[in-house]
Amino acid sequence: MKNIVLFASGNGSNAEEIIRYFKKNNQGTVVAIFSNKPDAKVLDRAKNHNISSVVFNKAQLNEGFVLEKLHQFQPDLIVLAGFLLKFPESILKEYPKVINIHPALLPKYGGKGMYGMNVHQAVLENNEKETGITIHYVNEHYDEGEFIFQKSVNIEDCKTAEEIAHKIHELEHQYFPEVIGKLITNH
Template sequence: MKKIIVFASGSGSNAENIIKHFAKTKIAKVVSVFTNNASAKVIERAKNHQIPIEIFSKTELLERKIVQKIEEIDPDLIVLAGFLLKFPESIIEKYPNKIINIHPALLPNYGGKGMYGMHIHRAVVENKEKETGISIHFVNEHYDEGAIIFQKSVALTDEDTPETVAEKIHGLEQKYFPEIISRLLED
């Protein structure tokens, strides 16, 4: 069975969705959740599914300790699901094309440092976009610039608010993220 590590910084709804999805399959299993936020809801979600948690600081992410923990697990895929820190090049180099991220916009639009969550949804509404969506991409040394694996769009109306955009995006994430991870692991 293939091993997945999930990195998350916040509520962990995508992380939990991935955990639940793979608990029903024989393809892979989420073997650990790593977080840089000691008060993140993802910790509780992972514990509810008996998934080991690794809590670390930004400094520790850049040090050898986290790399060693990843090496001990030897994952087939590292999934960033709402992870807000820039991923270290030392880890990216060790796991080429084995680290993916989900972004709540149609890249290259609304990507880069500081572009996450409601910041993106507000910008999408302010710019009166007619559509938005999700992008799943490989992680490289630049924020949101890795090769795109998958994109799915959703139509917007003039009545959409940042909150309704967030709901639409969340629906896309919940449906497609586990499917794309499965496809990557089957290839």
């Protein structure tokens, strides 16, 4: 059984979908959720599923505390599911299999500060006819790692960033767990 560690900073709806997906099939198991926000709802989700959680601050992410904790869980794959901090090179050197989901069709609308509603608002303001999700490997630069999967959705009927966000969440929940499952199976 492959070990998956999730990193999340917020609500954790993607984390929840990933946990459910791997509880249904035996490709892997979510062994821990790491969060930089002590009040993040994702930590409640971890507790509800009896999954270990690790809370840390930005300094601990970069100074070895998080790396030390990761060693305890021996992840085969690290998944960033709504994790908002830049992932440190020191961790990537030891765990090169780190993936992220981005709520747009990269390379458009990526980079520092481009997350969540910031992305959806920019897509709306630029009158895009479609947007989507990109699942990619993490490297030392924001949103520049090798693409694994992209899926687009038409948003011509969307009048608000919230409507776009709803369509993107549907794509994330449908495809993110499946793509992780394929990666786990093929590694």
